[in-house]
Amino acid sequence: MGSSENAVGGGRTVDKGVDFANYFCTYSFLYHQKEMLSDRVRMDAYFNAIFENKHHFNEKTVLDVGTGSGILALWSAQAGARKVYAVEATKMSEHARALVRANNLEHVVEVIEGSMEDVTLPEKVDVIISEWMGYFLLRESMFDSVICARDRWLKPTGVMYPSHARxxxxxxxxGIGDHKMCDYQSGTDDWYNFVDETKAYYGVDMSVLTKPFSDEQRKYYLQTxxxxxxxxxxxxxxxxxxxxxxxxxxxxxxxxxxxxxxxxxxxxxxxxxxxxxxxxxxxxxxxxxxxxxxxxxxxxxxxxxxxxxxxxxxxxxxxxxxxxxxxxxxxxxxxxxxxxxxxxxxxxxxxxxxxxxxxxxxxxxxxxxxx
Structure with a gap:
């Protein structure tokens, strides 16, 4: 469970291999899971959505896309699901399995390590649940994986948790803008001093790099x-x-x-x-x-x-x-x-x-x- 535990990736973009590795490493650490699991607004919404709508889960099959620690899968099982497939792309799956065993739900919850695009399930599901939202909703593009899961594995009568987003x-x-502008101007002034000193001490004129440096600083401080x-x-x-x-x-x-x-x-x-x-x-x-x-x-x-x-x-x-x-x-x-x-x-x-x-x-x- 998290903002992006089971992202698009899945080997689909080989030229982004480094990014793929860095991305999944972040979500494989418990400290990151703890940050999300400590978000009470987030946790209460999913908890209430499941347990106040048990009719969607009782005796149903559930797919948890990007299960992370596995808590959505556990709640689905506690709400009466017959079977829960908890898919996780990182080694966090090992912690999820441990939690499933510790809560005596291994007869219901099956943790599957792999990207959603590559995983094969033995059956269609009644519910797809996922906490796929990134910053400003779509950053991290994890919803792609949820769409893939839906198109492949959701029954025609199935439901999505969540069902809508805006x-x-x-x-x-x-007042943040003033601080950012000061940081940008300070970085620019420091560059000019660097150019002058490099030419004076080492005989190399670096001024040809002033514009790209300024563009880089502007992007970082003013346009991000x-x-x-x-x-x-x-x-x-x-x-x-x-x-x-x-x-x-x-x-x-x-x-x-x-x-x-x-x-x-x-x-x-x-x-x-x-x-x-x-x-x-x-x-x-x-x-x-x-x-x-x-x-x-x-x-x-x-x-x-x-x-x-x-x-x-x-x-x-x-x-x-x-x-x-x-x-x-x-x-x-x-x-x-x-x-x-x-x-x-x-x-x-x-x-x-x-x-x-x-x-x-x-x-x-x-x-x-x-x-």
Whole structure:
């Protein structure tokens, strides 16, 4: 169980072998599993979704995609499942087996080590459960593996846990941008000193590398989205849904590119638009003809008391823009997978600000990296 324990990989992208190794090594450590298992919002949502909807599990077959520590598989068994196939791509599978034995459920739960794309099951399943969500929902691309599992192994009458997902976007204020700009400028100044000293002491002119160094620093400090725990008061306007996913019908092509145009309104009297915050929620609704008795929501929205390990992704503006209540933002959003690493995302964000007075500010367009 985790944000990406059983990712796409599976030998399918040989040229990304190093990335494949690093990716799975991260999720094979118990310290990482503990971080996710300590997320009470996450844990309570899955626990309540299973045990308040036992009719979906009782005497049913279940497939847990990316089982990690195995806790979703264990809960499924405790809810009455006849058989649970717990698929895990890393050596965390050994710990999952130990937990299954320790909880006397080895007659129900079968832990299978391997990528979901390569695994063969002896039967179709009634339920696919997975905690596949990455930062800003789609970072890490694990949903690809869930789609693969669904298309191969879910019965026509089967249900998905979770069943639906949504991505949200809202204007925010934060002081982080000033710190990032200071770091960027400090790094640039240090480079110029380095160039001068290298030429003076060693007779080599490094200035030809100034632009690529500056581009590298700009990407790192100013164009990479940031993980953050936003306070609800930092959200200064309305939030918009930029993507809705039905886990029962979504395809890989549906999520390879997320494109949306939407409007946001500033609801705070007099403040600075410092950037945008992105988060997600998922729902456990069952399916139309076999709905959940109790629908459960897991949200990663800004919260005072119920933050999650996912937090929010913040896309900073440099410089911030002064706005007032009643100003409107027309936003265009495009998120695609990075060509260098399909688990990371690139975002193109365009925005036009219409002031309450009716005047338009010059539109801007920025590129960000979700890493």
């Amino acid at each position: 991505m949200w976007f809202a204007p925010v204020r934060t 989205s940031m993980w953050n725990h936003l306070h609800p008061h930092q959200v200064i306007g309305t939030a918009a849904i930029i993507k809705e996913i039905d886990c029962l019908t979504a395809t890989v092509s549906d999520i390879e590119k997320v494109r949306s145009k939407f409007s946001l309104s500033i609801t705070t009297e007099n403040t600075k638009l410092c950037g945008f915050g992105g988060w997600f929620d998922v729902h456990f609704r069952g399916r139309g003809e076999d709905p959940a008795v109790h629908e459960i929501e897991l949200t990663t929205a800004p919260s005072i008391d119920y933050g999650t390990h996912w937090g929010q992704q913040v896309f900073l503006l440099h410089p911030p823009i002064r706005v007032i209540e009643g100003d409107n933002l027309s936003v265009s959003f495009l998120m695609t997978r990075s060509k260098e690493n399909h688990r990371l995302m690139e975002v193109e964000l365009g925005c036009e600000v219409q002031l309450k007075s009716g005047n338009l500010l010059a539109p801007f367009k920025n590129k960000y990296y979700v890493e």
